[in-house]
Amino acid sequence: MTDLGVAGDLVVGPTTGHEPDGAGPDHAARAARRSLVPETGAALARSPFRVDRDRIVASPFFARLAGVTQVVSPTGSGLLVHNRLTHSLQVAQVGRAIAERLTADATTAAVLDRLGGLDADVVEAAALAHDLGHPPFGHLGEQVLDRLGRDQLGLPDGFEGNAQSFRIVTTIDLHGPGGTGLDLTAAVRAAVLKYPWARRGHPDPHPSAAALPPRxxxxxxxxxxxGSAKFSAYSTELDDLRAGRGAFGAIGPWQQTVEAAVMDLADDIAYAIHDLEDFHRVGVLQQAGVAAELRGWQQAGSAVGGDRPGAALERLRRRLENKDGWAYDAEAFAAAVERVRTELADGLLASSFDGSMAAERAVAEFSARWTARLVGGVRVLTDPPVRSAHVALATEQWHEVAVLKFVHHRFVLQRADLASHQRGQATVLAGLVGALHDWLAEDDSETRKPPRLRDLVELARGEFAAFAPAADVERLARGRAVVDYVASLTDGQATALLDVLTGRSARLWTDAAVL
Known part of the structure; x- marks a missing residue:
């Protein structure tokens, strides 16, 4: 097994069995679009992948990300925090840097070509598209819509943000020349597939049944x-999944393309760093608690237990050791804890954020230093373990990302005040799904129902008619249309629309309009 890009850091463990076959990328297949509609002449770029990037940026689904939660809602909070739009821009920036770094080395670039190719424009386009399907209220909204979709609406696929992103670019958005979707190239469609399988059934064997499944x-x-906890295509988009990945014969059935792997890695890096910045700025991430947890583990190690400082970090260490033994290293974990304690707890968090230029400079330097370190730890694996990808972090950086994400999870996501806020958001989504689904079932005049909701029903009706039992088509179409409709709202639109549908709004005209 060959490891390129970072010397002296080899991975051991079960592998996919898919070494590069020696063939270069099929450029025509990578650039192929689903439709045969030629460019209109309005494109601003000659590269088909730059055209894809421009189509995504021009989409209203991309613009709505400015009003969608990253961790806390960007509307009505008065806080200057990342939203899904700024996050996507940062993922694109990091992803492009990784791609340019890897392709600058001739030996690494040759291996990447044999794996199907790595183009920075493809990575950037996929990064900009990867969160298009995120519903109102971020990951909380994703979990609620999935549960409601499966349990209340009877949708076997439920809801998944990655699959919704793929559905938008291939089916729902109308800003490409092909009639449906954005009519993106095969390479970009494949690069959006972070989890290149359906919830169940495809591919066969399906990863959810594996003794050691992919991440x-x-x-x-x-x-x-x-079925699988994460997946990137609903049953209605399986043909697009197959077509997009058809240009990548050197990639195993559960493996991301190289460009998808770079996008995924950039997402992890941005998430690990920038959310910590946000909660330092707003005073939520407190130095005392973070330092006590990290030092508690350093002092007691595996002996720490109960609720003592360090116990939660020890639970993380054990999960990594048990679940990701192919990458886990005890010394690297200890070194990562030390580095995070030194640079985050005893460094950035040692002084509270007061809005001064010095405080802003400290945040900027922390972000730049960590981004450069993590991007510098990227390497290429020709035959990766099943829970890795062809592009991965070196051992040191892999552990550092795990510890950084732990700090965010432990000291932000597990806060009781955030949990109470999210329960309210879950109530909003449940109310919207129920009200819209009931409205569709009523004998009301069709012209008085939301036009976009009616369009989505018609679209889904045609999709399900192709493979679902006739008796189930209408039920499935209404359920998918309601999920598509709610998922296309911003946080503010979701709250305002529920107020309208429940009579809590005294205004006839509100900001509850959808895309």
Missing amino acids: GGGPLPGAPDA
């Missing part, structure tokens, strides 16, 4: 028969 491919927690 995200294991069963949904609490619903072992529901």
Whole structure:
């Protein structure tokens, strides 16, 4: 097994069995679009992948990300925090830097060509598109819509943000010349597929049944028969999944393309760093608690237990050791804890953020230093383990990202005040789904129902008619249309629309309009 890009850091463990076959990328297949509609002449770029990037940026689904939660809602909070739009821009920036770094080395670039190719424009386009399907209220909204979709609306696929992103660019958005979707190239469609399988059934064997599934491919927690926890295509978009990945013969059935792997890695890096910045700025991430947890583990190690400082970090260490033994290294984990304690707890967090130029400079320097370090730790694996990808972080940086994400999860996501806020958001989404679904079932005049909701029903009706039992088509179409409709709202639109549908709004005209 060959490891390129970072010397002296080899991975051991079960592998995919897919070494590069020696063939270069099929450029025509990578640039192929689903439609045969030629360019109109309005494109501003000659590269088909730059055209894809421009189509994504021009999409209203991209613009709406400015009003969608990253961790806390960007509307009405008065806080200057990342939203899904700024996050996507940062992922694109990091992804392009990784791609340019890897292709600058001739030896590495040759290996990447044999794996199907790596183009910085493809990575940038996929990064800009990867969160298009995120519903109102971020990951909380994703979980709620999935549960409602499966349990209340009877949709076997439920809801998944990655699959919704793929559905938008291939089916729902109308800003490409082909009639449906954005009519993106095969390479960009494949690069959006972070989890290149359906919830169940495709490919065969399906990752959810594997003793050691790929990351995200294991069963949904609490619903072992529901299929994979994460996936990137609904049953309605399986043909697009197959077509997009058809240009990548050197990639195993559960493996991301190289460009998808770079996008995924950039997403991890941006998430690990920039969310910590946000909560330092707003005073939520407190130095005392973070430092106590990290030092508690350093002092007691595996002996720490109960609720003592360091116990949660020890639980993380054990999960990494048990679940990701192919990458886990005890010394690297300890070194990562030390580095995060020194640079985050005893560095950035040692002084509270007061809005001064010095405080802003400290945040900027922390972000730049960590981004450069993590991007510098990227390497290429010709035959990666099943829970890795062809592009991965070196051992040191892999552990550092795990510890940084732990700090965010432990000291932000697990806060009781955030949990209470999210319960309210879950109530908003449940109310919207129920009200819209009931409205569709009523004998009301069709012209008085939201036009976009009616369009989505018609679209889904045609899709399900192609493969679902006739008796189920209408039920499935209404359920998918309601999910598509709610998922296309911003946080503010979701709240305002529920106020309208429940009579809580005294205004006839509100900001509840959708795309």
